[in-house]
Amino acid sequence: MSSEHVACRIVAELERLNTELVLAPLHIRMSILLRLVAPDLLWRILRRKALAEKETERRKAEEEKDKAK
Structure with a gap:
């Protein structure tokens, strides 16, 4: 997002009060x-996403451990 775009949006919102x-x-x-x-729905979505990311990290760590052997 450019600084010009941000400035235009700020001015427009100020004009609209x-x-x-x-x-x-x-x-x-x-x-x-x-x-x-x-x-509640948002927190469920965020929790599910966090668990999926944690599982992905765990799998990557296991793969690296297997490669090291």
């Missing part, structure tokens, strides 16, 4: 919305 501005990718904005509408 908005007090909040979220300059983030779509998936982050959707997370914010989901947190407001269905927080």
Whole structure:
């Protein structure tokens, strides 16, 4: 995101008298919305993602250990 784009968005929001501005990718904005509408669902999604990442790291460690043998 360029500084010019950010500046234009800030000015536009100030002209509209908005007090909040979220300059983030779509998936982050959707997370914010989901947190407001269905927080339990968001936490379930985040937990599942964290567990999947942990499993991926464990598998990589096992593969590296097997290669070292």
